[in-house]
Amino acid sequence: MKESNYRILVIEEDAALIRKIQQLLTLHHYDVHTSSTAEEGIYICRQYQPDIVVCGVKLRGSSGFHFLMELRNDTSLQHIPFIFISGKEGKEDMRMGMNLGADDFLSRPFKSKELLMSIKSRLTRFTIFNVQQRDKHTTIISVPAIPQEAHHKLSKTEFRVMQMIAEGMSTKEIAQSLNISIKTVENHRHNISKKLNLTGHNSLIKYAIKNLTQQYKILS
Known part of the structure; x- marks a missing residue:
């Protein structure tokens, strides 16, 4: 699968940061969807089935932790790789995110190369599949x-x-x-x-x- 076939959701309350990440990922031929709220983010995930989510710890009217909990509790979405981005290098944020099921954690300010490498690593490491093509007998296990x-x-x-x-x-x-x-x-x-x-x-x-x-x- 080529990079241009990968769909990424970027969800963050900071509009300027969203634009910056969107420009970067679009430049590298990713299909990018954006949101600033957990509710809209879940809707986009159900509608478009992104291959990976890049999410801020702080969202408009909610938090990235709340969004991640919703994602991991939804059997049709819980397989999606998840990268947290935080405004500070805090152990508590990192610990909370990993305990909830995040796959990586980047502290701001981070370099564009770091984000791109993290995304590529997650996409390579995870088995990406289309949930709509699964039948009721399919079981997802983690190793x-x-x-x-x-x-x-x-x-x-x-x-x-x-x-x-x-x-x-x-x-x-x-x-x-x-x-x-x-x-x-x-x-x-x-x-x-x-x-x-x-x-x-x-x-x-x-x-x-x-x-x-x-x-x-x-x-x-």
């Missing part, structure tokens, strides 16, 4: 997408810790879940970052979110 470098370099415990990070769990929550000390979790995080050559603030969180997402497969 973890495991990056090869993480699979080969990390121990089972380290990989489990990274999965929990991708799910939005804090160091304290991971420690309680695994029944280990906070210091041990911190050591695991340090070792994971070192093995994967990750540096910088929140680099491990971003890596986990971008790579340990869910792929969707269709069982007929």
Whole structure:
């Protein structure tokens, strides 16, 4: 499938940002629909079945979190890959978005290349299909997408810790879940970052979110 066949919904309260993203994606031959409200966004999803959604945390009269919950609770739409964009680099926004089922999270200001790469990655990783062609016997299941470098370099415990990070769990929550000390979790995080050559603030969180997402497969 060529890029020009992909349909993208951009939903955000900031009209200037919508125009900027729309111009960028149109330039790269994507078919772009836009909205500023969750209600209209759901209508567009049901009407046009976008291949991916790019959504702001803040929407007019609502929030991106509310929109994502509606999307994931609708069996005809829950397969759609979802990218959050936020006005600030906040762990709480990132954690909330990933817990609700987002597939990636970009903090503003972000470069055009980052958005394009995220979209291409999501479109490549997910099985894109037309819901209208599914019959009532079709079942959608999700399976973890495991990056090869993480699979080969990390121990089972380290990989489990990274999965929990991708799910939005804090160091304290991971420690309680695994029944280990906070210091041990911190050591695991340090070792994971070192093995994967990750540096910088929140680099491990971003890596986990971008790579340990869910792929969707269709069982007929």
